[in-house]
Amino acid sequence: ESGRLDLPFVGVSTFGKRPLVTDWNAIEADAAILGAPFDAGTQFRAGARFGPRGVREASTLFSFGHAGAYDHEDDEVYLGPDVRIVDIGDADIVHTDTEKSHANIEAGVRAILKAGALPVVIGGDHSVNIPCICAFDDQAPFHLLQIDAHLDFVDERHGVRHGHGNPMRRAAERDHVTGLTQLGIRNVSSTAKEGYAAARDMGSDILSVRQVRKLGTEAVLDRIPDGARLYVTLDIDAFCPSIAPGTGTPSHGGFLYYEVLELLQGVARRNRIVGFDLVEVSPDHDPARVTSILAAQVALNFLGFIFAARTRG
Amino acid sequence: ESGRLDLPFVGVSTFGKRPLVTDWNAIEADAAILGAPFDAGTQFRAGARFGPRGVREASTLFSFGHAGAYDHEDDEVYLGPDVRIVDIGDADIVHTDTEKSHANIEAGVRAILKAGALPVVIGGDHSVNIPCICAFDDQAPFHLLQIDAHLDFVDERHGVRHGHGNPMRRAAERDHVTGLTQLGIRNVSSTAKEGYAAARDMGSDILSVRQVRKLGTEAVLDRIPDGARLYVTLDIDAFCPSIAPGTGTPSHGGFLYYEVLELLQGVARRNRIVGFDLVEVSPDHDPARVTSILAAQVALNFLGFIFAARTRG
Amino acid sequence: ESGRLDLPFVGVSTFGKRPLVTDWNAIEADAAILGAPFDAGTQFRAGARFGPRGVREASTLFSFGHAGAYDHEDDEVYLGPDVRIVDIGDADIVHTDTEKSHANIEAGVRAILKAGALPVVIGGDHSVNIPCICAFDDQAPFHLLQIDAHLDFVDERHGVRHGHGNPMRRAAERDHVTGLTQLGIRNVSSTAKEGYAAARDMGSDILSVRQVRKLGTEAVLDRIPDGARLYVTLDIDAFCPSIAPGTGTPSHGGFLYYEVLELLQGVARRNRIVGFDLVEVSPDHDPARVTSILAAQVALNFLGFIFAARTRG
């Protein structure tokens, strides 16, 4: 311990109360958190620009000043002192300019990759996934796992190709993305019937919440290429609005907490996680802050699973 | 498409962004939405008077300007251009006067029936079901399916016979109502033990949430007269407060989303739906608006199921 | 009266419960309300995209089904049956694309002008003023009155020229804008010292809230060219956050209600009002809805003043 009690409500809100590194040429860490506070890609309520701050603050609830987080179910201490995590702040956003904002996000992810750290990006709306995926274009290929309510597979409407309804289509077009698994997809969205057909044509495996439940966690995991490098993009609206009301386009009938957690624990065990983003948390639509808490709880647990697997590796 | 992108947040909030028809003698539609913003029948918190506006606005989230709504689980495009739905605005409400307000609601439903359209009424508190049922007194008889936390079977207390605790009793008294199925009923309410006995005596089939779960969807559907004309009254507090906090008298332990959706899909398939109302949404008690979104999502899906069944018919 | 009581909480929320005209080639009115739900130009919290809906709903509070609104202080019935006001819905917004969105707003204003009606635009963030001003480029010149907390006179930063910090600079560059009066300007904003100098160089008259108070309403009115055609742009953050918390960039020390109302009543009396916009209302940051109510109350009163003056001629 540090000599301080450092209760959750005490201190400046960096992610997990980890060190703030503002010089992106001096990242020395196993994982680096980048905020991507861009929400001009949204089609209903905006507000995800405050996602990074909201998730950072919520993450302090799980930061008790202990050396690592003990989970009695797994009998494991996660994220002990050997796992170096830093918060590198936010990508610079230029209002009214999607291109520049996305370029700045991409630059941040590239800086993390250059430092050899795991990129973890907190959105922002789901369009921030586009530059995240771009930043890996000089890395080894990977499979993409999306957990989301919406397919986000619109090619183009009214000229829009980089909004929050487009990222999976943009990813599928990339050479370094070898395939997609899309979980939680349900109900109406900006992707029309044609988009589903296109996704399937381009190799997507699409499952709804009910389909995932019916199959069970292990069977779903079996559909993801075993051992593949895996990038995970998690839209908070994959979850049921009961635990994730604070998002732009809530869709009822979503996943519950352990359903997603066990999927993430599974892929952390079976795949090499090369990065992940967590998007669409909108704190101003989250009056009891449970959505930010959910996002922080999921992100910290996933980080724990990833580094526990690497240690065992 | 219309030449407009027409994102969900754009435009005046009519139900599903459908045309507004203010002349009730000129309804030309397959279904017509009527608001019934009356909440003087409530026994805890009021606010359902803003239900119609809240549900209308939430319904725009599911209105992407596509020609119909594609559901990949059912591989079906619902509510395509062939289904004509209109919003006919609200029944006129006269404060302090339950009788006149109810009469105006009844007049609205009669106008829809006269036009040969399916009446869909958005409450308002559950007392608005009373004039809805009345309006069918010159139609063929039907069975009544209630999905609700509360039995609403009080005959009279302190002279009150038309509050939100009375509608099922009033319906059961009607000749054109051939029977009742009451699902989701749980815990304490304004209906005392005697009310339950009376309901059963008058032919009601009462099941709690746990009983419905134990039986399963199909077995529950089997208890509803097969092929019967069916009117559905859905009190949003049938749902768990986790997804429906914005209501006057929340009761824990309610239905989850797909439990109700699958029941509605079942009756749409097995019965002729003659009308439905959706009541007790109180937007001012719904800080993240998930309750209004739930109501809109359920209503739009139910409409989709109904007209898909009619097409197949 | 219409035969209906039509209480404020009853009915679909068009502006002032006025008719909805969706065919922009068929506007027959003295004034037409256009929503401009664009908020990608914001630099702190977004949400003004819901401004048009919020103001529309709030406007129903002042719509009691009377033929006109009686003000006992002025002993005048405003907006009687002779004043034809219509709501023409919203301009189409294309997410991630400022240019197209602005063009659509401009098209809406041009349609209103073509119909000979007074354009009233409800934002959206203050950048929507840019297309509003553009739409007048084939009209007679006018003076521009801005009521706002912020100068909004940034020329360009990081390439941004059409965000909500730029509109007054863009307006000042226009030939058909003969001068600016900027009232309520206070404290820090995105406009740096250089911007103030540029504004003054380009002919702006800048007064803070305290300066306006010290001068008094009449003296301030005297600084606006008497009898000039006048366009008014009102940013809701001109008002004190006590009555206008629901906005993106609140700034303390703003105007109180009657201070602005009396200025508006003054210019309506002394100038030909050629159009106005009211921007930056963000309903999701307005928990008690007083900001939307303020916007509606100001807009309806200003319309009343304008048409009362025209009648008097």
Place this chain on the structure above:
Amino acid sequence: ESGRLDLPFVGVSTFGKRPLVTDWNAIEADAAILGAPFDAGTQFRAGARFGPRGVREASTLFSFGHAGAYDHEDDEVYLGPDVRIVDIGDADIVHTDTEKSHANIEAGVRAILKAGALPVVIGGDHSVNIPCICAFDDQAPFHLLQIDAHLDFVDERHGVRHGHGNPMRRAAERDHVTGLTQLGIRNVSSTAKEGYAAARDMGSDILSVRQVRKLGTEAVLDRIPDGARLYVTLDIDAFCPSIAPGTGTPSHGGFLYYEVLELLQGVARRNRIVGFDLVEVSPDHDPARVTSILAAQVALNFLGFIFAARTRG
């Protein structure tokens, strides 16, 4: 002191933490507080039914367990141990039945009067003033002071005579009401031009907020019959929405705190206060609870002024 510290947040919320007297035949007090949780008379948002509970809870903020409340500006200890105040709970409300609900309120006020105590009624919407005034029909006549945004002088619309837009008309018709002073009246309401004329014809003195300010407190007090028995009805929407957002029909441009307080201090000094009601507080529209706090603060201060004046007598 009681041996307890009794901090404001501690204890069951009776008004001012005063004793709860449930037997209305056993009221022994100088003043008795009655809740009148009726809100079916509202024309926009309901919620005033929770006014009594909200004001009670807020009143505990001013209850520090001291023997009386010291005001350093007046150098006076108000409401010392000699002033016996009790809370007699709420009048019984019957949903959907305005007549019975009003009768029960009237019965409560009559019980207080019978006990020789000062009736203080916490609404509820403004229609609860109707039974309050009725209850005095066997008492000596009094002048009525209304502080409100709205004139509430509608005779009848669509048969409604006992809604919250009617009470001042009903009062003016009473023999035991000798005249009305109506302060704070502004902007549009359910009272049309004819209502204002009728009010003036029936002897009302109507002043807007700006007119009150221009005249000054003393000049306004001079317009109220000196020494007359006075009943005061205070609608919380008389206040500016900045301090009273939590009400059904907010109207901008209202009174500030001391403006009303000084009027109340003036009439307490100059008139015999025979009772007062404080209406239209809606806690569910008051997210920071400042409206309930305002109501409690005003009511407690007014009680202090009244009994200080009686002591000085």
Place this chain on the structure above:
Amino acid sequence: ESGRLDLPFVGVSTFGKRPLVTDWNAIEADAAILGAPFDAGTQFRAGARFGPRGVREASTLFSFGHAGAYDHEDDEVYLGPDVRIVDIGDADIVHTDTEKSHANIEAGVRAILKAGALPVVIGGDHSVNIPCICAFDDQAPFHLLQIDAHLDFVDERHGVRHGHGNPMRRAAERDHVTGLTQLGIRNVSSTAKEGYAAARDMGSDILSVRQVRKLGTEAVLDRIPDGARLYVTLDIDAFCPSIAPGTGTPSHGGFLYYEVLELLQGVARRNRIVGFDLVEVSPDHDPARVTSILAAQVALNFLGFIFAARTRG
């Protein structure tokens, strides 16, 4: 019935609208409710000091003026007129002084025990369990059942031994506590790995939510000493944040309503319940009030189960 309709929203908020007994030497009841509004023991957000008031108000929703509460699933009338329940108000809290505040809570519980009534304590944060357990030191020993997200088994950190992370450790040290069953425990908390080991060493049986689900209710009940005297401490954060957002340290993945209810019904049937506390409800973080409603609903049902079991003997 009382002659009054007594709707839920009517009347001063005592627990279940039961009589308020302020003289702690005159408690004549089967069960007595004590508020313990202390929250200085919290490590994230405070606010549980308003728990007693919040739960009291919410409890009125289940108070319809009937003689008892009929549950159709159990076909039982609970809490009929033979069960005497009183509300004895709150323990006196002294800010900045944990010791005195805890002593006052202990005194309240002792008064209830002395009167032979069942103590039911509404917190306040979980540290209020410490004085509750102390108050039983002259009673027969009992087993302790905790339902909670967090183990609360910290011995001491920075000198703190009586915060909300310590109560189970303090209880385990007591001679009259014969053992602990700790259900719902999950994820990170202030208890580090050492705390879990210590708990197990001191005889605790610890089960997570998933472990409880996997075992099933009956198997879990079997792990609690059959027939033992049992004290139950229920931290509202044991529940899923979907239904209990209004608490200081929400933790996702918690229990749903019936999971806890059936456990409580089970222990009421199998054990002698000697008292219970319900803690960590924070109304100011509960915008739709569903958490207070949950707490009230659980507490009233548990009371019903306890006294039904006693009657059956």
Place this chain on the structure above:
Amino acid sequence: ESGRLDLPFVGVSTFGKRPLVTDWNAIEADAAILGAPFDAGTQFRAGARFGPRGVREASTLFSFGHAGAYDHEDDEVYLGPDVRIVDIGDADIVHTDTEKSHANIEAGVRAILKAGALPVVIGGDHSVNIPCICAFDDQAPFHLLQIDAHLDFVDERHGVRHGHGNPMRRAAERDHVTGLTQLGIRNVSSTAKEGYAAARDMGSDILSVRQVRKLGTEAVLDRIPDGARLYVTLDIDAFCPSIAPGTGTPSHGGFLYYEVLELLQGVARRNRIVGFDLVEVSPDHDPARVTSILAAQVALNFLGFIFAARTRG
């Protein structure tokens, strides 16, 4: 500029986006911001523990990446690059232990003083002023200016001497505090009549809001020892609840923005400001965040005034 646009919503929330210095032995700055997130001293609603985080986030609204903040009314660029401000994070708080928490705050202020920087402390409740004042006991004496609704001059009640009702009494007892000016004091509080007498006996100058207004800013400033070293303690509840609802004990009738700002500008000009604290901001009671914005706006402006005066010096 930094090469980044750095919009207000972008980046980790340190105060004014200034550098975070976690090594308190390495403070090199003209002013250092310390958070003091302690709220166990409150007597109504808690929540001020989140004050430091709330004010930090709000301060970013005024941080546009410019080199300094231009105020056109003063024609001055405040806080230019020559003024070095750092954020040193929060004092460590130990729950349930007022003494240790206060000691840690004191240590933080001593560290700032040792570094020769101006201490600026963001509370936390007003009791945090006690250790702030203590930390100056080896500095030259100063006069204390309190701006507050409440006198906070309780000596002791139930043993409490370090709650938020005691700080001014504690300060007055100190040798290095030469006198007090207490502005804004009004209405009922925990200080009884005796406390006022004691304050005056110990040399306090007490003025209410109305008295300050009547005197005018200059006359009030004249009552403060000219040229004296001055410490300022600003309780946000000094302000009117209209602009400062987010606080524990709101009191109506408070100061408006410019009233306080002009006092602060006056003392910055006339006195040597040796430190200040800003307390009682409770973000969870501030739904539109205007209170945090107010606090940030006041603190940044006061810092600007202080360093502008020093430059002119």
